[in-house]
Amino acid sequence: xxxxxxxxxxxxxxxxxxxxxxxxxxxxxxxxxxxxxxxxxxxxxxxxxxxxxxxxxxxxxxxxxxxxxxxxxxxxxxxxxxxxxxxxxxxxxxxxxxxxxxxxxxxxxxxxxxxxxxxxxxxxxxxxxxxxxxxxxxxxxxxxxxxxxxxxxxxxxxxxxxxxxxxxxxxxxxxxxxxxxxxxxxxxxxxxxxxxxxxxxxxxxxxxxxxxxxxxxxxxxxxxxxxxxxxxxxxxxxxxxxxxxxxxxxxxxxxxxxxxxxxxxxxxxxxxxxxxxxxxxxxxxxxxxxxxxxxxxxxxxxxxxxxxxxxxxxxxxxxxxxxxxxxxxxxx
Ligand SMILES: [Zn+2]
Numbered sequence: 001x002x003x004x005x006x007x008x009x010x011x012x013x014x015x016x017x018x019x020x021x022x023x024x025x026x027x028x029x030x031x032x033x034x035x036x037x038x039x040x041x042x043x044x045x046x047x048x049x050x051x052x053x054x055x056x057x058x059x060x061x062x063x064x065x066x067x068x069x070x071x072x073x074x075x076x077x078x079x080x081x082x083x084x085x086x087x088x089x090x091x092x093x094x095x096x097x098x099x100x101x102x103x104x105x106x107x108x109x110x111x112x113x114x115x116x117x118x119x120x121x122x123x124x125x126x127x128x129x130x131x132x133x134x135x136x137x138x139x140x141x142x143x144x145x146x147x148x149x150x151x152x153x154x155x156x157x158x159x160x161x162x163x164x165x166x167x168x169x170x171x172x173x174x175x176x177x178x179x180x181x182x183x184x185x186x187x188x189x190x191x192x193x194x195x196x197x198x199x200x201x202x203x204x205x206x207x208x209x210x211x212x213x214x215x216x217x218x219x220x221x222x223x224x225x226x227x228x229x230x231x232x233x234x235x236x237x238x239x240x241x242x243x244x245x246x247x248x249x250x251x252x253x254x255x256x257x258x259x260x261x262x263x264x265x266x267x268x269x270x271x272x273x274x275x276x277x278x279x280x281x282x283x284x285x286x287x288x289x290x291x292x293x294x295x296x297x298x299x300x301x302x303x304x305x306x307x308x309x310x311x312x313x314x315x316x317x318x319x320x321x322x323x324x325x326x327x328x329x330x331x332x
Contacts (some may be wrong), residue, residue, distance in 0.1 A: 005024050005025055005026075006024075006025060006069035007022055007030070007061075007069060008022070008023050008024075008070055008072055008316040009022060009023075009058065009071045009072070009110070009316075010023045010071075010072050010312040010313065010319070011050060011053075011054065011071065011072065011074065011104075011315060012117065012120070012311035012315060013037065013073065013075045013117070014037060014076060014091070014311075015039060015076055015091025015092060016036065016037055016039070017034060017035070017036060018033075018034070018036070018049060018053050019308070019309075019312045020033045020050070020053040020054050020056070020057040020312070021057055021312050022060070022063065022068070023312070023313060023316040026128075027127060027317070029309065030060075030061040030063075031056075032060070033053045033057040033060060035049060035052075035053050037049065042094040042095075043092075043094060043095055043100075046092065047104070047107075050104070051104075051108070054108065065108065065110070068108075068110055069110075069319075070110055070111040070112065070322075070323055071104055071105070071108055071110045071111070071112040071113070072113050072115070072314075072315035072316045072318050072320075073100065073101065073104060073113065073114045073115070074116070074117045074119075074121075074311045074314060074315035074318075075089065075114060075115075075116065076089050076090070076091045076092065076117045077089025077091065078163050078166075079100075079114050079115060079162055080114075080161050080163075081113065081115050081162050081318075082161075082162065083099075084102055084112070084114045085097055085099050085100070085101070085114075086098045086100045086114065087163075090181065100114055101113065101114040113318055113319045113322045115156075115314070115318045116149075117147065117311050118141065118148045118166075118167075119149035119156045119158070119314070120149075120310070120312075120315045120317075120318060121141055121149060121269065121304075121306075121310040121311050122137075122138075122148065122149025122150070122151055122156060122267075122314065123149070123156060123315075123318050123321070124309070124312075124313035124314030124315075124317060125139055125267050125269070125304055125305065125306060125310055125314070126139075126151055126154075126317070127313070127314070128306065128313050128317065129267075129304060129305035129310060129313070130265075130267050130302045130303065130304055130306075131151070131267050131302075134151070135152075135153055135154045135264070136153070136261065136262070136264045136265075137151050137264060137265040137266065137267055138150050138151070138257045138261055138266050138267070139151070139267045139269070139304070139310075140167065140254075140266060140267065140268050141268075141269045141270035141273075142192060142250065142270040142272040143192065143193055143270035143271040143272055144192060144271075145168050145188040145192050145194065146167065146168030146187050146188035146191060146192050146253070146270075147167070147168050147188075148165060148167045150165045150261060152261065167187065167253070167257065168186060168187050168188035168192070169181050169183060169186045169187065169188065170187050170256060171184075171185050171186060171187075172186065172187050172191075172252050172253055173185035173190060173249075176189055176190055177189045177190065177195070177198070187249070187253040190246075190249040191246050191247075192272065193225035193271060194225075195249075196225045196228055196242060196243065196246045196272070197223055197225050197227075197228065199245065200223050200227075200228050200239070200242050201221075203238060203242070204220055204223065205220060208238050210237075210238040210239060211236040211239070212227055212231040212238065212239055214231070215227040215230040215231055225271075228242055228243065229243070229275055229278070232278060243275070243278055243279055244282055246279065247278075247280070247281075247282035247283040247286070248282065248286050251282065251283035251284065251285065251286025251287045251290070252286060252287075252290060254266060254284070254286075254291075254301075255286065255287040255289075255290035255291040255296075258287060258292070258295050258296055258299050259292055259295060262295050262299075263299055264298060264300065265301075266300075266301050266302070267302055267303075268280065268301060268304060269304025269306070269307070273303060273304070284301055
């Protein structure tokens with residue numbers, strides 16, 4: 001029988017969306033299935049939705065499940081790749097110590113691997129995207145929250161139980177705003193899209209004059225990072241001031257990453273990064289001022305290349321990596 005390119009079923013489980021895809025070793029997606037995460041239905045309902053989506057992705061690639069070599073799952077929250085357990089997830093209510101890997105493996109009868117979504121995104125960019133060939137880099141995704149993954153010597157930094165790399169929850173301001181993780185002043189509580197929207201809402205409630213509301217149908221509750229951006233583009237002073245503040249905190253966090261990891265590259269993705277230079281240039285300026293000059297000079301800031309596919313591609317890359325490792329290092 002001729003050697004066939006192994007195919008992976010990649011699953012990117014998010015708090016609001018599930019993306020599944022059949023992916024080959026070049027990172028080509030042979031199918032794509034998007035669906036909503038029925039988060040309120042708890043683990044059972046969500047797992048059913050994952051399996052239904054997996055069926056559609058397999059069908060979409062016009063293959064039989066026998067053709068799939070393994071399954072890679074990226075999941076939000078604290079996930080241990082060694083035991084395959086999703087400990088907890090702020091975006092998935094009711095998930096405590098769910099053996100997600102083994103459940104999927106049992107249902108699909110395929111070797112399955114579980115990784116945290118931020119780490120999956122980092123691996124996706126490493127194998128197929130902006131960080132190809134970079135052995136030392138940090139992947140940062142800035143959207144409603146801040147997540148990411150750290151690659152050192154070509155390997156994801158997992159920590160002893162898979163919980164490393166939660167860069168969004170490093171404390172930036174000790175008395176800062178509350179974070180949904182239970183801490184306060186976390187990076188994502190200060191520099192994410194949610195933080196920007198909340199800061200804008202607060203200033204408007206306090207009576208600040210701004211064009212932001214005009215982009216939000218006049219309702220404070222409709223103010224988002226996007227409406228702030230739209231106002232900033234029209235020259236609204238408050239919108240610009242709020243974005244500069246977000247950029248400032250984003251830059252403080254980047255300086256920490258530069259000093260701690262001395263990466264050759266920081267790859268920045270996520271919806272808020274689409275704000276581009278308005279957000280990123282001032283953030284780089286802050287990082288330059290605060291980081292060790294030598295370390296700052298060695299780092300290259302690049303935009304992520306895979307967009308919303310980084311997680312699903314990274315989950316597949318992780319499965320490829322683990323399969324290869326199993327071939328070279330047979331266990332027991
Ligand atoms: Zn936090």
